[in-house]
Amino acid sequence: MGLRADAARNRARILEAARAQIARYGPRAGMDEIAEAAGVAVGTLYRHFPTKADLISAALTDRTTRVVDSVEAAVDRVHAGGRALEEITAVFTELVDVSGEDRAVKSAAAALGINGDDQAQQRKRARAGLDRLIAAAHEDGDLHPDVTSADIALLLTTMPGHEIDARARSRWLELMLRGLTPAYRRDRDPAGRNAGE
Template identity: 50%
Template structure:
Protein backbone atom coordinates (compact mmCIF):
# COMPACT_ATOMS: atom_id res chain seq x y z
CA UNK A 1 0.00 0.00 0.00
CA UNK A 2 1.45 3.35 -1.03
CA UNK A 3 1.88 6.01 1.59
CA UNK A 4 0.12 9.33 1.07
CA UNK A 5 2.64 12.12 0.89
CA UNK A 6 2.06 15.21 2.99
CA UNK A 7 1.57 18.43 1.01
CA UNK A 8 4.69 20.45 0.37
CA UNK A 9 5.25 23.38 2.70
CA UNK A 10 4.94 25.90 -0.14
CA UNK A 11 1.61 24.35 -1.21
CA UNK A 12 0.29 24.68 2.34
CA UNK A 13 1.46 28.31 2.50
CA UNK A 14 -0.09 29.10 -0.89
CA UNK A 15 -3.42 27.55 0.09
CA UNK A 16 -3.49 29.65 3.27
CA UNK A 17 -2.60 32.82 1.36
CA UNK A 18 -5.35 32.09 -1.18
CA UNK A 19 -7.95 31.47 1.52
CA UNK A 20 -6.96 34.65 3.38
CA UNK A 21 -7.08 36.71 0.18
CA UNK A 22 -10.40 35.17 -0.87
CA UNK A 23 -11.96 35.98 2.50
CA UNK A 24 -10.76 39.59 2.27
CA UNK A 25 -11.70 40.08 -1.38
CA UNK A 26 -15.15 38.52 -1.07
CA UNK A 27 -15.82 40.49 2.09
CA UNK A 28 -14.77 43.70 0.35
CA UNK A 29 -16.35 43.06 -3.07
CA UNK A 30 -19.00 40.39 -2.50
CA UNK A 31 -19.68 37.60 -4.95
CA UNK A 32 -18.25 39.64 -7.83
CA UNK A 33 -14.68 39.31 -6.51
CA UNK A 34 -12.73 37.82 -9.40
CA UNK A 35 -10.38 34.88 -9.30
CA UNK A 36 -7.66 37.01 -10.92
CA UNK A 37 -8.03 39.65 -8.18
CA UNK A 38 -7.98 36.98 -5.48
CA UNK A 39 -4.81 35.43 -6.95
CA UNK A 40 -3.15 38.86 -7.14
CA UNK A 41 -4.12 39.68 -3.54
CA UNK A 42 -2.69 36.32 -2.44
CA UNK A 43 0.53 36.93 -4.36
CA UNK A 44 0.19 33.73 -6.38
CA UNK A 45 -0.27 32.96 -10.05
CA UNK A 46 -3.82 32.32 -11.24
CA UNK A 47 -2.78 28.77 -12.19
CA UNK A 48 -1.74 28.16 -8.57
CA UNK A 49 -5.14 29.34 -7.38
CA UNK A 50 -6.91 27.01 -9.84
CA UNK A 51 -4.71 24.06 -8.82
CA UNK A 52 -5.96 24.48 -5.26
CA UNK A 53 -9.52 25.51 -6.15
CA UNK A 54 -10.69 24.48 -9.66
CA UNK A 55 -13.82 26.68 -9.45
CA UNK A 56 -14.91 29.79 -7.64
CA UNK A 57 -17.56 27.70 -5.92
CA UNK A 58 -14.80 25.43 -4.56
CA UNK A 59 -12.95 28.46 -3.20
CA UNK A 60 -16.01 30.00 -1.55
CA UNK A 61 -16.95 26.63 -0.08
CA UNK A 62 -13.46 26.32 1.43
CA UNK A 63 -13.65 29.83 2.95
CA UNK A 64 -17.02 29.04 4.51
CA UNK A 65 -15.88 25.61 5.72
CA UNK A 66 -12.93 27.33 7.39
CA UNK A 67 -15.33 29.74 9.12
CA UNK A 68 -17.58 26.86 10.24
CA UNK A 69 -14.54 25.10 11.71
CA UNK A 70 -13.74 28.26 13.70
CA UNK A 71 -17.34 28.37 14.96
CA UNK A 72 -17.08 24.71 16.02
CA UNK A 73 -13.84 25.44 17.87
CA UNK A 74 -15.48 28.39 19.66
CA UNK A 75 -18.45 26.23 20.70
CA UNK A 76 -16.16 23.50 21.97
CA UNK A 77 -14.06 26.03 23.90
CA UNK A 78 -17.25 27.38 25.51
CA UNK A 79 -18.23 23.84 26.51
CA UNK A 80 -14.76 23.28 28.01
CA UNK A 81 -14.95 26.52 30.01
CA UNK A 82 -18.33 25.40 31.32
CA UNK A 83 -16.85 22.02 32.29
CA UNK A 84 -14.21 23.97 34.23
CA UNK A 85 -16.84 25.87 36.22
CA UNK A 86 -18.26 28.76 34.21
CA UNK A 87 -22.03 29.18 33.91
CA UNK A 88 -23.61 27.68 30.80
CA UNK A 89 -25.75 30.78 30.20
CA UNK A 90 -22.64 32.96 30.23
CA UNK A 91 -20.93 30.67 27.71
CA UNK A 92 -23.99 30.67 25.43
CA UNK A 93 -24.18 34.46 25.68
CA UNK A 94 -20.50 34.83 24.83
CA UNK A 95 -20.76 32.36 21.99
CA UNK A 96 -23.76 34.18 20.48
CA UNK A 97 -21.88 37.48 20.74
CA UNK A 98 -18.89 35.91 18.97
CA UNK A 99 -20.99 34.46 16.15
CA UNK A 100 -22.93 37.72 15.75
CA UNK A 101 -19.69 39.70 15.36
CA UNK A 102 -18.02 37.16 13.08
CA UNK A 103 -21.09 36.72 10.89
CA UNK A 104 -21.29 40.47 10.41
CA UNK A 105 -17.59 40.59 9.54
CA UNK A 106 -18.05 37.76 7.02
CA UNK A 107 -21.40 38.93 5.65
CA UNK A 108 -20.20 39.19 2.06
CA UNK A 109 -18.75 35.68 2.21
CA UNK A 110 -22.14 34.45 3.39
CA UNK A 111 -23.87 36.30 0.55
CA UNK A 112 -21.38 34.93 -1.96
CA UNK A 113 -22.05 31.39 -0.79
CA UNK A 114 -25.78 31.82 -1.33
CA UNK A 115 -25.21 33.38 -4.73
CA UNK A 116 -22.77 30.72 -5.92
CA UNK A 117 -24.60 27.77 -4.40
CA UNK A 118 -21.76 26.76 -2.10
CA UNK A 119 -23.26 24.63 0.62
CA UNK A 120 -20.77 23.39 3.20
CA UNK A 121 -23.51 23.14 5.84
CA UNK A 122 -23.36 19.86 7.64
CA UNK A 123 -20.35 17.72 8.05
CA UNK A 124 -17.96 17.48 10.94
CA UNK A 125 -17.84 21.16 11.93
CA UNK A 126 -21.60 21.49 12.24
CA UNK A 127 -21.82 18.21 14.19
CA UNK A 128 -19.07 19.34 16.57
CA UNK A 129 -20.68 22.74 17.14
CA UNK A 130 -24.11 21.17 17.59
CA UNK A 131 -22.87 18.69 20.19
CA UNK A 132 -21.10 21.42 22.18
CA UNK A 133 -24.11 23.74 22.02
CA UNK A 134 -26.51 20.96 23.02
CA UNK A 135 -24.40 20.32 26.13
CA UNK A 136 -24.45 24.03 27.03
CA UNK A 137 -28.19 24.37 26.41
CA UNK A 138 -28.99 21.32 28.54
CA UNK A 139 -26.75 22.62 31.34
CA UNK A 140 -28.36 26.07 31.14
CA UNK A 141 -31.81 24.49 31.25
CA UNK A 142 -30.81 22.37 34.27
CA UNK A 143 -29.60 25.56 35.99
CA UNK A 144 -32.92 27.26 35.22
CA UNK A 145 -31.24 29.93 33.07
CA UNK A 146 -32.35 28.79 29.60
CA UNK A 147 -35.98 28.22 28.60
CA UNK A 148 -36.83 24.52 28.43
CA UNK A 149 -37.96 24.67 24.79
CA UNK A 150 -34.72 26.16 23.41
CA UNK A 151 -32.82 23.88 21.00
CA UNK A 152 -29.65 23.96 18.93
CA UNK A 153 -31.87 24.54 15.88
CA UNK A 154 -33.11 27.73 17.54
CA UNK A 155 -29.52 28.98 17.80
CA UNK A 156 -28.90 28.12 14.14
CA UNK A 157 -32.06 30.05 13.22
CA UNK A 158 -30.68 33.04 15.08
CA UNK A 159 -27.28 32.77 13.36
CA UNK A 160 -28.99 32.85 9.98
CA UNK A 161 -30.84 36.03 10.90
CA UNK A 162 -28.09 38.16 12.41
CA UNK A 163 -28.64 41.73 11.17
CA UNK A 164 -25.25 41.80 9.45
CA UNK A 165 -25.85 45.08 7.64
CA UNK A 166 -26.55 46.98 10.85
CA UNK A 167 -23.90 48.90 12.81
CA UNK A 168 -22.36 47.25 15.88
CA UNK A 169 -24.66 49.08 18.33
CA UNK A 170 -27.73 47.77 16.52
CA UNK A 171 -26.32 44.24 16.43
CA UNK A 172 -25.64 44.47 20.19
CA UNK A 173 -29.23 45.61 20.74
CA UNK A 174 -30.47 42.68 18.60
CA UNK A 175 -28.43 40.29 20.72
CA UNK A 176 -29.88 41.75 23.94
CA UNK A 177 -33.39 41.22 22.62
CA UNK A 178 -32.60 37.69 21.42
CA UNK A 179 -31.12 36.70 24.76
CA UNK A 180 -34.34 37.76 26.46
CA UNK A 181 -36.15 35.16 24.40
CA UNK A 182 -33.63 32.41 25.17
CA UNK A 183 -33.00 32.98 28.85
CA UNK A 184 -35.23 33.07 31.88
CA UNK A 185 -33.61 36.31 33.03
CA UNK A 186 -35.42 39.58 32.63
CA UNK A 187 -33.82 42.30 30.59
CA UNK A 188 -31.94 44.96 32.51
CA UNK A 189 -31.24 47.38 29.64
Protein backbone atom coordinates in the same frame (compact mmCIF):
# COMPACT_ATOMS: atom_id res chain seq x y z
CA MET B 1 0.67 14.90 5.11
CA GLY B 2 -0.18 18.43 6.29
CA LEU B 3 0.77 21.66 4.60
CA ARG B 4 4.15 23.21 5.32
CA ALA B 5 3.93 26.10 7.77
CA ASP B 6 4.36 28.78 5.10
CA ALA B 7 1.84 27.09 2.80
CA ALA B 8 -0.63 26.81 5.68
CA ARG B 9 -0.20 30.51 6.44
CA ASN B 10 -0.74 31.39 2.78
CA ARG B 11 -3.87 29.26 2.67
CA ALA B 12 -5.24 30.91 5.83
CA ARG B 13 -4.52 34.39 4.43
CA ILE B 14 -6.21 33.52 1.16
CA LEU B 15 -9.34 32.27 2.92
CA GLU B 16 -9.48 35.36 5.13
CA ALA B 17 -9.05 37.64 2.13
CA ALA B 18 -11.66 35.69 0.17
CA ARG B 19 -14.25 36.12 2.90
CA ALA B 20 -13.58 39.85 3.13
CA GLN B 21 -13.59 40.40 -0.66
CA ILE B 22 -16.75 38.34 -1.14
CA ALA B 23 -18.44 40.25 1.69
CA ARG B 24 -17.57 43.46 -0.15
CA TYR B 25 -18.13 42.47 -3.78
CA GLY B 26 -20.25 39.31 -3.67
CA PRO B 27 -19.75 36.46 -6.14
CA ARG B 28 -18.04 38.81 -8.62
CA ALA B 29 -15.00 39.21 -6.32
CA GLY B 30 -12.00 38.49 -8.54
CA MET B 31 -9.32 35.92 -7.89
CA ASP B 32 -6.60 38.50 -8.70
CA GLU B 33 -8.06 40.91 -6.15
CA ILE B 34 -8.32 38.16 -3.55
CA ALA B 35 -4.67 37.22 -4.12
CA GLU B 36 -3.63 40.86 -3.78
CA ALA B 37 -5.63 41.29 -0.58
CA ALA B 38 -4.04 38.11 0.81
CA GLY B 39 -0.55 39.34 -0.09
CA VAL B 40 0.22 36.29 -2.24
CA ALA B 41 0.97 35.77 -5.90
CA VAL B 42 -1.95 34.77 -8.11
CA GLY B 43 -0.12 31.52 -8.89
CA THR B 44 -0.01 30.72 -5.17
CA LEU B 45 -3.76 31.22 -4.92
CA TYR B 46 -4.39 28.92 -7.88
CA ARG B 47 -2.09 26.24 -6.47
CA HIS B 48 -4.28 26.11 -3.39
CA PHE B 49 -7.61 26.70 -5.14
CA PRO B 50 -7.68 25.98 -8.90
CA THR B 51 -11.15 27.52 -9.33
CA LYS B 52 -13.29 30.11 -7.60
CA ALA B 53 -15.73 27.33 -6.69
CA ASP B 54 -12.88 25.50 -4.93
CA LEU B 55 -12.02 28.66 -3.02
CA ILE B 56 -15.57 29.44 -1.96
CA SER B 57 -16.22 25.83 -0.96
CA ALA B 58 -13.05 25.90 1.16
CA ALA B 59 -14.10 29.20 2.75
CA LEU B 60 -17.44 27.65 3.71
CA THR B 61 -15.78 24.58 5.18
CA ASP B 62 -13.17 26.64 7.01
CA ARG B 63 -15.82 28.82 8.64
CA THR B 64 -17.93 25.84 9.65
CA THR B 65 -14.87 24.19 11.18
CA ARG B 66 -14.11 27.35 13.14
CA VAL B 67 -17.65 27.45 14.52
CA VAL B 68 -17.45 23.79 15.55
CA ASP B 69 -14.08 24.35 17.20
CA SER B 70 -15.42 27.40 19.03
CA VAL B 71 -18.50 25.57 20.32
CA GLU B 72 -16.53 22.50 21.40
CA ALA B 73 -13.92 24.66 23.16
CA ALA B 74 -16.79 26.40 24.98
CA VAL B 75 -18.14 23.02 26.07
CA ASP B 76 -14.69 22.09 27.41
CA ARG B 77 -14.53 25.33 29.41
CA VAL B 78 -17.97 24.66 30.90
CA HIS B 79 -16.86 21.15 31.89
CA ALA B 80 -13.85 22.77 33.57
CA GLY B 81 -16.15 24.97 35.67
CA GLY B 82 -17.06 27.85 33.37
CA ARG B 83 -20.52 29.38 33.26
CA ALA B 84 -22.51 28.11 30.29
CA LEU B 85 -24.31 31.40 29.60
CA GLU B 86 -21.00 33.24 29.38
CA GLU B 87 -19.75 30.70 26.85
CA ILE B 88 -22.99 30.87 24.83
CA THR B 89 -22.71 34.67 24.80
CA ALA B 90 -19.08 34.49 23.63
CA VAL B 91 -19.98 32.09 20.79
CA PHE B 92 -22.87 34.33 19.68
CA THR B 93 -20.65 37.42 19.84
CA GLU B 94 -18.14 35.73 17.54
CA LEU B 95 -20.92 34.73 15.14
CA VAL B 96 -22.29 38.27 15.05
CA ASP B 97 -18.83 39.68 14.38
CA VAL B 98 -18.42 37.57 11.22
CA SER B 99 -22.06 37.36 10.16
CA GLY B 100 -21.68 39.65 7.16
CA GLU B 101 -18.80 37.64 5.71
CA ASP B 102 -20.56 34.34 6.42
CA ARG B 103 -23.75 35.40 4.65
CA ALA B 104 -21.84 36.72 1.67
CA VAL B 105 -19.85 33.50 1.28
CA LYS B 106 -23.00 31.39 1.57
CA SER B 107 -24.70 33.56 -1.03
CA ALA B 108 -21.71 33.29 -3.37
CA ALA B 109 -21.67 29.52 -2.89
CA ALA B 110 -25.36 29.31 -3.79
CA ALA B 111 -24.74 31.44 -6.89
CA LEU B 112 -22.09 28.93 -8.00
CA GLY B 113 -24.23 25.91 -7.19
CA ILE B 114 -22.20 24.88 -4.12
CA ASN B 115 -24.64 23.38 -1.66
CA GLY B 116 -22.36 22.66 1.30
CA ASP B 117 -23.78 19.19 1.85
CA ASP B 118 -20.31 17.94 2.78
CA GLN B 119 -20.51 20.08 5.93
CA ALA B 120 -23.47 18.17 7.37
CA GLN B 121 -21.30 16.28 9.85
CA GLN B 122 -19.68 19.49 11.04
CA ARG B 123 -23.06 21.13 11.53
CA LYS B 124 -24.19 18.06 13.49
CA ARG B 125 -21.17 18.42 15.79
CA ALA B 126 -21.92 22.12 16.31
CA ARG B 127 -25.53 21.35 17.18
CA ALA B 128 -24.46 18.63 19.63
CA GLY B 129 -22.08 21.05 21.33
CA LEU B 130 -24.76 23.72 21.50
CA ASP B 131 -27.15 21.17 23.03
CA ARG B 132 -24.59 20.54 25.78
CA LEU B 133 -24.13 24.26 26.42
CA ILE B 134 -27.88 24.78 26.60
CA ALA B 135 -28.31 21.84 28.99
CA ALA B 136 -25.62 23.28 31.25
CA ALA B 137 -27.23 26.73 31.14
CA HIS B 138 -30.57 25.15 32.08
CA GLU B 139 -28.89 23.48 35.07
CA ASP B 140 -27.51 26.89 36.09
CA GLY B 141 -30.98 28.43 35.75
CA ASP B 142 -29.62 30.93 33.22
CA LEU B 143 -31.92 30.09 30.29
CA HIS B 144 -35.67 29.70 30.13
CA PRO B 145 -36.34 25.96 30.57
CA ASP B 146 -38.06 25.58 27.19
CA VAL B 147 -35.17 27.03 25.13
CA THR B 148 -33.68 24.51 22.69
CA SER B 149 -30.87 24.52 20.13
CA ALA B 150 -33.57 24.69 17.44
CA ASP B 151 -34.73 27.97 18.99
CA ILE B 152 -31.17 29.29 18.90
CA ALA B 153 -30.79 28.25 15.26
CA LEU B 154 -34.04 30.08 14.44
CA LEU B 155 -32.86 33.23 16.19
CA LEU B 156 -29.53 33.12 14.39
CA THR B 157 -31.37 33.37 11.06
CA THR B 158 -32.28 36.94 12.09
CA MET B 159 -28.69 37.87 12.93
CA PRO B 160 -27.74 41.23 11.36
CA GLY B 161 -24.95 41.40 8.82
CA HIS B 162 -22.16 43.93 8.38
CA GLU B 163 -24.52 46.32 6.63
CA ILE B 164 -25.69 47.05 10.19
CA ASP B 165 -23.20 48.92 12.37
CA ALA B 166 -21.40 47.29 15.28
CA ARG B 167 -23.50 49.06 17.91
CA ALA B 168 -26.72 47.75 16.36
CA ARG B 169 -25.30 44.23 16.11
CA SER B 170 -24.39 44.41 19.80
CA ARG B 171 -27.92 45.59 20.58
CA TRP B 172 -29.37 42.64 18.62
CA LEU B 173 -27.31 40.27 20.76
CA GLU B 174 -28.47 41.96 23.96
CA LEU B 175 -32.12 41.76 22.91
CA MET B 176 -31.75 38.10 21.96
CA LEU B 177 -30.25 37.27 25.35
CA ARG B 178 -33.04 39.15 27.09
CA GLY B 179 -35.54 36.87 25.42
CA LEU B 180 -33.65 33.72 26.41
CA THR B 181 -32.57 34.61 29.92
CA PRO B 182 -34.83 34.84 33.00
CA ALA B 183 -32.35 37.15 34.76
CA TYR B 184 -33.25 40.00 32.41
CA ARG B 185 -36.91 39.81 33.52
CA ARG B 186 -36.61 38.79 37.15
CA ASP B 187 -36.97 42.29 38.61
CA ARG B 188 -39.57 43.67 36.19
CA ASP B 189 -43.34 43.39 36.14
CA PRO B 190 -45.28 42.77 32.87
CA ALA B 191 -45.68 46.50 32.30
CA GLY B 192 -41.91 46.87 32.20
CA ARG B 193 -41.62 48.85 35.44
CA ASN B 194 -38.95 48.02 38.00
CA ALA B 195 -40.28 46.04 40.94
CA GLY B 196 -41.16 48.32 43.84
CA GLU B 197 -41.83 51.41 41.71
